[in-house]
Amino acid sequence: MKTASTCLVVHDADMLQVEEKDELYRMLELEAKGHDAAVLKSYEWFVTTAAREFDIKIGKCWALRKPVFNRMTLLKSVHIYKKHRVQYEIRTHYRFMQFHQLTGSTADTFLEYVQRNLPEGIGLKVTRVLARSLPSHLVPPS
Amino acid sequence: ILYENILSSCFSEYAVAWWLYCWQASFRIANGGRCLHTSACCHKVQAGRYRPSPRGDRPLTYEMANPPHYIASRKSWNSWNTTSLEGGLRPADTAIEDIFIRRFMTGTWHSLFVSEVIIKRQHNIIRIAGIVRQAVSARKMYFLIGYCEELLSYWLQCPVKLELQSVAEKEDVVF
Numbered sequence: 001m002k003t004a005s006t007c008l009v010v011h012d013a014d015m016l017q018v019e020e021k022d023e024l025y026r027m028l029e030l031e032a033k034g035h036d037a038a039v040l041k042s043y044e045w046f047v048t049t050a051a052r053e054f055d056i057k058i059g060k061c062w063a064l065r066k067p068v069f070n071r072m073t074l075l076k077s078v079h080i081y082k083k084h085r086v087q088y089e090i091r092t093h094y095r096f097m098q099f100h101q102l103t104g105s106t107a108d109t110f111l112e113y114v115q116r117n118l119p120e121g122i123g124l125k126v127t128r129v130l131a132r133s134l135p136s137h138l139v140p141p142s
Numbered sequence: 143i144l145y146e147n148i149l150s151s152c153f154s155e156y157a158v159a160w161w162l163y164c165w166q167a168s169f170r171i172a173n174g175g176r177c178l179h180t181s182a183c184c185h186k187v188q189a190g191r192y193r194p195s196p197r198g199d200r201p202l203t204y205e206m207a208n209p210p211h212y213i214a215s216r217k218s219w220n221s222w223n224t225t226s227l228e229g230g231l232r233p234a235d236t237a238i239e240d241i242f243i244r245r246f247m248t249g250t251w252h253s254l255f256v257s258e259v260i261i262k263r264q265h266n267i268i269r270i271a272g273i274v275r276q277a278v279s280a281r282k283m284y285f286l287i288g289y290c291e292e293l294l295s296y297w298l299q300c301p302v303k304l305e306l307q308s309v310a311e312k313e314d315v316v317f
Contacts, residue, residue, distance in 0.1 A: 033227050033228065034224075034227065035214075035219070035226070035227070036214070036218070068228055070228070086187075090226055091214070092227050092228045116265075118264065118265070119264070120222040120223065120262035120263055120264045120269070121219075121222035121223060121224060121262070122224070123224040123227050123229070123230065
């Protein structure tokens with residue numbers, strides 16, 4: 001029979017003095033895709049307004065000129081009639097937004113706000129570019 | 143449509159044409175100007191279209207009045223999700239869930255829905271919207287809203303929220 005044992009976790013006093021350094025992001029890219037271009041445009045306005053409130057440097061914001069088409073040519077009838085077809089297409093519109101020079105905490109807060117208010121039918125992909133200092137074993141040539 | 147093939151095997155072309163003309167004329171007299179269109183298979187598109195009534199007084203909502211080729215310009219979709227985007231996940235499961243939700247809603251709110259059931263998916267939440275007519279008291283509506291939300295969230299294993307709007311009569315929704 002097992003008996004429950006409680007273990008005490010003692011935090012070392014030294015651990016509390018170590019500051020957790022915030023990560024720095026050189027660039028943050030948001031890629032939004034959806035079926036409706038108008039919804040994407042309004043979402044871009046929302047995101048850039050929020051970035052301005054956070055004092056984030058807004059980089060290039062652009063959209064593809066045409067959507068990506070997925071076309072299907074299918075038979076119109078259930079049985080025979082090969083000459084009569086019907087065509088369907090699914091359009092995916094894209095919108096890209098770039099933000100530069102963010103701290104980790106700013107980026108986390110901003111992204112959480114933006115993702116919570118993501119409209120239905122819009123997919124978001126976030127790409128972060130970290131800025132790290134060179135490792136100590138790599139020394140530049142003298 | 144097939145009568146041509148059957149008759150042409152027995153009679154000459156002219157006899158067939160004359161027979162068809164007489165047959166159609168009989169319909170024209172009987173049905174007040176309407177006749178059958180007999181020709182080779184036309185396969186006209188009939189999906190999502192309502193035939194205009196003779197006096198033009200058929201009550202149609204905005205959604206019913208616009209045929210499906212207006213979908214991205216005058217109409218928008220009934221279910222909003224990311225399944226059919228490039229790289230979208232679980233399209234089939236979502237479609238079946240949508241069918242189930244629509245049948246459940248139209249069945250629970252029996253002949254009360256005046257518009258289509260609109261389903262929006264955001265993260266984990268499913269939001270169901272629509273226009274309902276005020277044929278039952280508000281108390282019963284609140285009960286039905288709670289009942290639908292509870293049962294659907296148990297069935298679909300995610301939070302479900304109902305955002306319904308009500309309208310006094312069905313005529314208020316006619317376009």
